[in-house]
Amino acid sequence: MFDSGNIANAFRWHAVFCKPRQDDRAEEHLRNQGFETFRPRARQHSTRNGKRRVWIDSMFPRYLFVRLSATNQDWGPIRSTRGAIGLVRTGQQAAQVPETVIEDLQRRCDENGIINLSGSIDYRPDEPVEIIDGPCAGYRAIFQARTGAERVCVLLTLLNHQRRVEVPDCAIRRA
Known part of the structure; x- marks a missing residue:
């Protein structure tokens, strides 16, 4: 046995x-x-x-x-x-x-x-981030929340107005 x-x-x-x-x-x-x-x-x-x-x-x-x-x-x-x-x-x-x-x-x-692997970085709400890919590359934003396995919501200021924008999580990094 x-x-x-x-x-x-x-x-x-x-x-x-x-x-x-x-x-x-x-x-x-x-x-x-x-x-x-x-x-x-x-x-x-x-x-x-x-x-x-x-x-x-x-x-x-x-x-x-x-x-x-x-x-x-x-x-x-x-x-x-x-x-x-x-x-x-x-x-x-x-x-x-x-x-x-x-x-x-x-x-x-x-x-x-x-x-x-993309979700391995944990961002805190209201943490400053930089968008590094896509049409908003180069802009700074404020992390809001994860919206899916590979997407995040950030607060982006354009023309003195804040807008919620959803981007791939690999398109941001800590500012």
Whole structure:
């Protein structure tokens, strides 16, 4: 009879180093081989030529996590998996990632496995901010509230009148 606590302790998370832009491929092939994997992803934002671009990418480019048995897992197939280079090592040992780190990342993921990084800055109501992106870029405003997962309401003064304006939260910073 196995103790479920001992079974959980018999498995360890490790980081897999992947070929450039092939972490999704490595994850797919590792899963096809029966490995348990975790690759946290995050929304990335950029503005080029005045156009805002949003895409989803690995939170840790070229890395993913794989859960392996500490006692009888054959780790050899990982090196020959398409897209993967091998396990991250410290000397001769495969480096372990603490279970608490993985659990924290998994807790922060939404139902699609995406971590919302943009909401990581907590602004206080009436805190001065600067708009750094969009048509109001360069203006100072007063933070009012979050209006959604990735949007905020700010108080903007234009022509001596204050107006409530809703902008993406990645478009502001502390003034």
